[in-house]
Amino acid sequence: MTIDWTNFTPWTSLAGGILIGLAAAILLLMNGRVAGISGIVGGLIPPREGERSWRIAFLAGLIAAPLVYALFTPLPPMRVVAGSGALIAAGLLVGIGTRYASGCTSGHGVCGFARRSPRSMAATAVFMLAGFATVFILRHIL
Amino acid sequence: MIALFAGLIFGIGLLLSGLTDPAKVTAFLDLAGAWDPSLTFVMGGAIGAATPAFMLAARRKHSVLGAPMQLPVKQSIDRRLLIGSFAFGIGWGLAGYCPGPAITSLGAGSSAALIFVGAMLIGMAAFEGIERFRSARRPATITQ
Numbered sequence: 001m002t003i004d005w006t007n008f009t010p011w012t013s014l015a016g017g018i019l020i021g022l023a024a025a026i027l028l029l030m031n032g033r034v035a036g037i038s039g040i041v042g043g044l045i046p047p048r049e050g051e052r053s054w055r056i057a058f059l060a061g062l063i064a065a066p067l068v069y070a071l072f073t074p075l076p077p078m079r080v081v082a083g084s085g086a087l088i089a090a091g092l093l094v095g096i097g098t099r100y101a102s103g104c105t106s107g108h109g110v111c112g113f114a115r116r117s118p119r120s121m122a123a124t125a126v127f128m129l130a131g132f133a134t135v136f137i138l139r140h141i142l
Numbered sequence: 143m144i145a146l147f148a149g150l151i152f153g154i155g156l157l158l159s160g161l162t163d164p165a166k167v168t169a170f171l172d173l174a175g176a177w178d179p180s181l182t183f184v185m186g187g188a189i190g191a192a193t194p195a196f197m198l199a200a201r202r203k204h205s206v207l208g209a210p211m212q213l214p215v216k217q218s219i220d221r222r223l224l225i226g227s228f229a230f231g232i233g234w235g236l237a238g239y240c241p242g243p244a245i246t247s248l249g250a251g252s253s254a255a256l257i258f259v260g261a262m263l264i265g266m267a268a269f270e271g272i273e274r275f276r277s278a279r280r281p282a283t284i285t286q
Contacts (some may be wrong), residue, residue, distance in 0.1 A: 095265020
């Protein structure tokens with residue numbers, strides 16, 4: 001293993017992580033809800049009465065984030081690594097997989113660890129390993 | 143309003159952390175290549191910042207604004223959890239997008255994120271359809 005020191009961004013990544021954690025804390029303590037993105041989106045398919053507005057508001061906040069961010073500083077790079085076919089396959093896998101697993105990086109990886117849930121820790125271990133294996137196969141075997 | 147604000151802070155955190163850059167995410171997942179460990183700092187910072195709130199929430203029945211505290215109750219590590227997480231991880235490695243960063247990238251006008259999110263919504267709708275079909279076919283005696 002070689003570490004890519006030139007692209008390593010410990011401080012901005014740590015600061016970004018703290019903001020993510022604070023946002024999850026705000027949603028939990030104020031609204032009583034877990035900031036799991038796949039669950040927030042999944043709860044809108046189909047939309048349920050009384051459950052709709054906070055979900056749409058949270059997602060609108062996510063989408064507005066680049067607009068607000070760009071007011072202060074240029075947006076960070078967004079280097080796409082997959083073609084249209086792979087993006088579609090990836091989207092389908094992420095959509096169906098996160099709903100079966102009841103969570104993704106935010107719900108299991110962040111909130112699940114924050115509440116010390118063994119179920120979320122197992123989910124995180126599995127999706128991390130699958131991600132490592134997928135990139136290994138794509139870059140070093142195929 | 144609170145949810146909008148929380149979403150905004152969450153999205154800004156994703157942008158600042160580097161998670162909206164698929165090349166950075168796949169560089170983290172590429173252990174055998176030039177490994178970029180930045181994402182461990184994102185996870186560490188996020189878990190650290192959220193932990194006190196979850197410790198507090200575990201002892202409360204209602205949120206500060208009086209809403210019921212809705213924490214996950216399921217604890218079983220079952221096949222659905224493991225297979226679902228495995229499928230998610232493959233998709234994550236393929237494109238370098240997980241749900242939050244992909245949705246945030248929509249606001250930056252990313253056409254790749256638009257394709258990904260479109261497919262993700264179809265995947266979620268497929269889950270919903272499969273679940274309904276299965277519960278409709280299940281005999282009434284076991285559904286209680």
